[in-house]
Amino acid sequence: MKPQVSRRTFLGNTTLAGAALATSSLFASNLNTGTKKLKFALIGCGGRGNGAIKNFQDACKVLGIEPTLVGTADAFRDKALATGKRHGLAEDKCYGGFDAYHKVLAGDADFVLMATPPGFRPLHFAAAVEAGKHCFIEKPVAVDPVGARSIIATGEIAKKKGLGVVTGTQRRHSAGYRRNKALIDAGAIGDIKGGVVQWNSRVPWIKRRNDGESDADYMARNWLNFTEMSGDHIVEQHVHNIDVCLWFLGKLPVSAIGFGGRARRETGNQFDFFSVDLDFGDNIHIH
Known part of the structure; x- marks a missing residue:
């Protein structure tokens, strides 16, 4: 009998792959200097x-960093x-408050991991890219259309700067x-007609x-339920499975x-x- 894989192990392994993918470009850029060291910071x-x-540490180990x-x-x-104490970090490098991300980004981290409540993600991502940091941004990357458009715009800036960015949609790395x-894609089951x-x-x-x-402190602590x-359950959790749907179909729905x-x-x-019907056109529906 094959051993069962727990959700925790699955999440760890696939997020590890995502982190490895992101750090590999940064590692490659450092090969000329011969360094295999990387400084990183955590927001959230x-x-x-x-x-x-x-x-992230496991990914770096795989890459020899x-x-x-x-x-x-x-x-x-x-x-x-x-968190700092668990990793031997000096207290003056551990910042608190809703503006604490500014202090971390002003430091010398090469790579920033972002895992705050997602309502803050567009703001933090924009600031990190402006500061020239490579980024891991946990899913979801935004909770509303305004935030989503901000993420897309910041992503274009990151691309122009040559910064590595990976999100927490780990299914794509499994x-x-x-x-x-x-x-x-090779036609094993024919075209997807619905699902x-x-x-x-x-x-x-x-x-x-x-x-x-x-109100601010309570909503930040109990963020999952606001x-x-x-972004509610569909955005915060179901995003994983919807992402698989969009990935496998290769297109976005035309209506819902x-x-x-x-x-x-x-x-x-x-x-x-929730119960939602996604219409992809051509009589293809995913529910």
Whole structure:
């Protein structure tokens, strides 16, 4: 019997591949100087941010690079300090507050990992590219059309600057998905005429409001459950499977119609369920 692969292992391996892909271009640019060292910083020191550090370090190991964490930033300094302490970083390189990302980007990091609530991603990405940093930006990259357009525009600037950018849509770096994509492209099952893409799960976590806590602090802590911060379930989590759909079809939908509702959520303003039909034209529908 083949060993089962846990979601945690899958996420780690595929994010590792993405990080390796991003760092490889930076590593190649350093080959002429003979250096195999890389300085990096983290913006967003929650669970995903700390996981991103591990993924990044593993990727560097694969590439023969020695990574050094040179800065952490989080809206809550205790989180930045905790992450820094785990990696031997001096306290004066651990920054707190909603403007802490400026201090990290003013440092000498070559590469910046971004894992804050995604509502902040367009702002942080634009600042990082302006500062000339290579970037890993966790999915989702934005929570609304304005943010998405900002990401696209910043991506064009990064391209002109020759900066490496990788997002957290890890399915595209998974060997299994890539193998199936190649088979479909080769005509193994013919043209895709339709399909169903689902994401069924419980609420990952909720955070209760502390006495006297400001709206900004509470929404930043409980970001997953607020549409303004996470983009809601489709954008924040289902983005992975929708990304596979768009990737395999090779095009975007021409229209979408759907509905959703909220019945059991305990905090925030997200919906509990959605049902959306994506029309890709040529009588191709994905639900």
